[in-house]
Amino acid sequence: xxxxAQPEDQVNVAEGNPLTVKCTYSVSGNxxxxxxxxxxxxxxxFLLKYITGDNLVKGSYGFExxxxxxxxxxxxxxxxxxxxDSALYFCAVRDTPYTNAGKSTFGDGTTLTVKP
Amino acid sequence: DAGVTQSPTHLIKTRGQQVTLRCSPKSxxxxxxxxxxxxxxxxxxxxxxxxxxxxxxxxxxDRFSGHQFPNYSSELNVNALLLGDSALYLCASSxxxxxxxxxxxxxxxxxx
Numbered sequence: 001x002x003x004x005a006q007p008e009d010q011v012n013v014a015e016g017n018p019l020t021v022k023c024t025y026s027v028s029g030n031x032x033x034x035x036x037x038x039x040x041x042x043x044x045x046f047l048l049k050y051i052t053g054d055n056l057v058k059g060s061y062g063f064e065x066x067x068x069x070x071x072x073x074x075x076x077x078x079x080x081x082x083x084x085d086s087a088l089y090f091c092a093v094r095d096t097p098y099t100n101a102g103k104s105t106f107g108d109g110t111t112l113t114v115k116p
Numbered sequence: 117d118a119g120v121t122q123s124p125t126h127l128i129k130t131r132g133q134q135v136t137l138r139c140s141p142k143s144x145x146x147x148x149x150x151x152x153x154x155x156x157x158x159x160x161x162x163x164x165x166x167x168x169x170x171x172x173x174x175x176x177x178d179r180f181s182g183h184q185f186p187n188y189s190s191e192l193n194v195n196a197l198l199l200g201d202s203a204l205y206l207c208a209s210s211x212x213x214x215x216x217x218x219x220x221x222x223x224x225x226x227x228x
Contacts, residue, residue, distance in 0.1 A: 004158075034216060034217075036219075041221075042221055043120070043206055043219035043220050043221045043222050044159070044206070044208075044217075044219040045219070046216040046217065046218065049215075049216050090158050090159070103161050103164070103172045103174060104149070104161055104217070105161065106151075106158035106159045106160075106161075107158050108156075108157055108158045109157070109158050
């Protein structure tokens with residue numbers, strides 16, 4: 001079975017400081033990994049994904065994430081946080097075997113608050 | 117280019133009733149997935165449709181059923197509603213199975 005853990009319910013950072021939102025995963029095969037952001041009363045928006053290749057993935061709005069196979073982690077990062085980055089962030093994983101096709105598992109989310 | 121659209125936006129039902137939620141995928145997308153997002157939790161996978169067939173299903177009872185039409189739009193049906201079915205129901209579309217999903221704004225279902 002596949003699973004995702006986001007160990008922090010909330011992350012608080014000051015504007016201009018770097019931010020990290022943590023994600024660890026468990027799959028039986030090779031993972032497809034995703035980060036999504038959700039603003040109040042809206043659906044999820046895609047930020048970035050790791051399928052294969054370089055471990056450092058760059059995405060929308062200046063976000064990036066680092067895939068670490070040995071630590072089974074896919075932490076979301078941004079060098080300089082903005083107040084407008086404040087939102088709910090979800091990590092998701094898909095296992096690659098076809099028998100699991102389509103089933104994405106999401107973490108419970110991390111609320112990021114960036115203070116001016 | 118319209119993104120993923122869902123209807124209705126909000127819905128209030130009573131226990132035991134049945135409900136149908138609708139989703140139109142992003143133009144060009146052929147795969148539709150449905151998720152239930154309870155308050156304070158991440159989306160939980162209900163099922164996915166591709167080529168008008170249910171390809172994968174999450175841990176949801178048979179009261180949850182769906183359909184995909186030839187134009188790739190989809191419906192989620194829930195029978196015999198329970199209070200615990202109150203949640204935000206999200207539809208997501210994608211092209212190819214491993215690509216990112218595009219989510220609709222969701223349908224907020226309240227069961228009284």
